Amino acid sequence: MNHTTRARRLPIDLSVWGACVVSLGAGGFAVAQTAPGEGVKQPPQKTDASALTIAIDPARQFQRIEGFGTCLFPWGEDNRRAYNTPGFDKIYAEELGLNIVRINLEHFLCKEFEKPEDITREGILINDMCRVYTDMCKKVKALNPDVRILATVWSPPAWMKVNNKMDSGAPRGQNAAILASSYTLTKNRGVCDNRVREDRYPHFVAWMTAVADWFKHEGIPLYAMSPANEPRFSQYYGSCVWTAKDFATIIALLGEGLEKAGHGDILLYGPEDMTGHLHNEGTSRYVQALMEDPRASKQLDRFATHGYTDGVQADVSQDSSHQFWTLIEKYNKPYWMTEGGTGEHAWPKPVTEGAGIAIHNSLVAGNASAFVPWQITGGKATGHNFMLMDKMTPKTRTLLHFARAVPTDGRRISAEPAFGPVLASAYHRAQDGRLGIVLINPTKQDCEVTLSLGKFARVENLRLYRTTNGESVDDAGETPVRAGEAKVAMPAESIASLRGVATLQ
CATH class of the missing domain: 2.60.40.1180 (Golgi alpha-mannosidase II)
Structure with missing residues (x-):
């Protein structure tokens, strides 16, 4: 249609x-x-x-309230093993009652084409990592046909980028950030080349549209898409930076491209920068650029941020949630928290300073319509996951209280x-x-x-x-x-x- x-x-x-x-x-x-x-x-x-x-x-x-969920993180062997554990899909969709899954699109690549119109669903290169994502999504959807799949781009295919790499090219552990107003690096004032070439913007849109086609063909249509994960951060792993102005441009182009291809029902969200980075070279600049561009403002459906102070350390405070809501309230668009740390697992931390506090602050102080922190599970109980492999912890149960009690599409x-x-x-x-x-x-x-x-x-x-x-x-x-x-x-x-x-x- x-x-x-x-x-x-x-x-x-x-x-x-x-x-x-x-x-x-x-x-x-x-x-x-x-x-x-x-x-x-x-x-x-x-x-x-x-x-x-x-x-x-x-x-x-x-x-x-549109729902609760987490991000799939299949890079580690422990995570992949957990996803394949019999019954893990039931824990996710039924016991926990999670109805949102967020995935990384950097694995759904395509070969280089001169003409963007040559990029199609049939050209998407599906590897084992792609299957980890899609198999889990299919299992969850079989249990809950209304599951909402969010798809974010960490990096597009390398051939679309200035540096011709999926990442920054820096040694492991070395990361950098740009100013929201330019591709100038904040530390050494060099120019970041971990970005999409402007002449490849049409190819970028065509690729994301082809990916949307592929998911629909697989029977797991996407609920929403984001063109950038933390657009100010150039990482040693899959990443791609966008200035605020260029991010607004790609939101406009992507929304129009999805409409033209018959995917106008897919929501667009962003900028997925840090919730509390409300300075002139941070999240605030992205919000301003999106809303001052009439085409971008029309296409953006949901504001989205990440609950970290720096991309790693959790930010569960009332202040950042509320201050971001104060910034965006006048634009009449809902807000999602699409990634973040959530504190320790051992009791009573989840209810004194961790997951429970984070969820409450997002929903009440921040008026968030969806709460989707980082990983569902991992081989170690850390601030970045909610389970220990296929075992629930006190932190998991704290999330369960919200996910099972709050009716999907009900109002706070x-x-x-x-x-x-x-x-x-x-x-x-x-x-x-x-x-x-x-x-x-x-x-x-x-x-x-x-x-x-x-x-x-x-x-x-x-x-x-x-x-x-x-x-x-x-x-x-x-x-x-x-x-x-x-x-x-x-x-x-x-x-x-x-x-x-x-x-x-």
């Missing part, structure tokens, strides 16, 4: 989104959600840390206070009434939480799941709702999720 205009999967009406006003006080970080147009700064709510009331209001809606709704002794967020899908609530107690004090649910007409089958030092997503049974309230015991350093059905007034 050909498209003359870019189709948007499930258009998002952002007019109902409120602002998030941030304040820092003696009680810590607080976010006061306001209705559109208000923007009145609210002080942090003072509460007794041993007892807390959290008000859930479905009338105050925020972003639509008001849960206040969102940032207090207990971190709180709530989600509701009006079509079927699915309600999800996630609570995190990062403190060393037990707390009884009263959920105020009276603004729903009815709440039923509200089931509680909890992880503590001695519980692992244990089913704590149905939580009664009496007179519009439900009480939840939150032990020190714990996370709980509630799943039920709620009817609107």
